[in-house]
Amino acid sequence: MPSILLIEDEPALGMIVKDSLEVRGFEVRYAADGQQGLELFRQQRPDIVVADVMMPRLDGFSLAEIIRRESPQVPIIFLTARSQPADVVRGFELGAADYLKKPFSMDELIVRIRARLGQSAVPAGPAGLLRLGHYQFDHPKQRLHWPGREEQPLTHREAELLKRLYERRNQVLERAAVLQELWGDDNFFNGRSLDVFITRLRRYLKDDPQVQIVNVRGIGYKLLL
Template sequence: MSKSIKILLAEDEPSLGQIVKESLETRNFEVFHAIDGEQAYEFYQDKNPTVLVLDVMMPKKDGFTLAKEIRQENKHIPIIFLTAKSQTKDVVEGFEHGGNDYLKKPFSMEELIVRIHALLNRVELKTDVENISIGNYTFNHTKQTLSINEDSALLTHKEAELLLHLTQKKNEILDRTFILKKLWGHDDFFNARSMDVFISKLRKKLKKDENVQIINVRGYGYKLIC
């Protein structure tokens, strides 16, 4: 890992923040530790980080708000949320605000580092893909838009990545375990529930073309039919 990999760590708990910072630095990451959301945004603008690791509950500006603001400027920078919250709705909210991954406290440093590496590898995932046809829809992964006729819907980062994988396996089965590990990090029940929510959201956004469906292939995964 090169020293050019810069981590913006936003964590208001001083002892935890210092431990995480020092642990990442021993792996040759360059780490900028912010103690609140406003300082984190300043670091984001000044330091040009490669990955964001954001605590959800922070003073001045919480992690969800910070991520939403950054996503308006940068749709592709990897974002990992750190939080003690663990309900499905909290995870979904994190992804809707632009998060790529969600790590529950307490966590191991090894798990955080594995997830950082996984996100860095995924950054290369077709960020230059332009218009993709899905029936009468046009999907633009880069802009995160889904358009039909004169209507255009803006997708969340997680919705766009999930739909991209579905389009790559159009009319074929997208393996459930594969996509859970690829986009959620683990194929456990908790993450599977979260993915089901996003599948439902995509189905609603694709309902204007009756020839387009996302079907559940029980025991295997999902299939985008068009």
């Protein structure tokens, strides 16, 4: 069971997030400020840290600096109302894996947590290529390759969508969350655009019957490998 350290100085929000994560099968330790969060981190060594930025006793950025020195690999997701570019840049410079602006949806947070937890377990082929059946997916170069054939170039959004499907392979990728992440809004028109992108990816992957993207009605999509 994945373990999460949740650090949030708004108790009502903290309890809501904690309960929602536990219902979905995560083990959650909760701290109400940065100093308590650091103590729990040292005691528990969680799989991932989800932390507010503006907290008493020890703010999220300072906490991240300490965690990075002690445990360079653990993913950190910031929850914050601060969305100025300088704040976002500083968060990533301190080693944040992700940055979620308040108010946020629980579905989006869960998708991002699962994506970050899945990164360390993603099997890779030569030169970091990800294997999808007979296909090789080069996410940084935005290329899909079947050995012995011409490469299929992908757009940035196609590559990001395929990466998220791969990170959640054999599990549901929630439609609303991926729309928020890649389109910025889950309105009707963006939803239709997402359907078009899913159709394109299915066409690119059609030559391997073991690789399928299926609809999960009312929820999202699942990449079957």
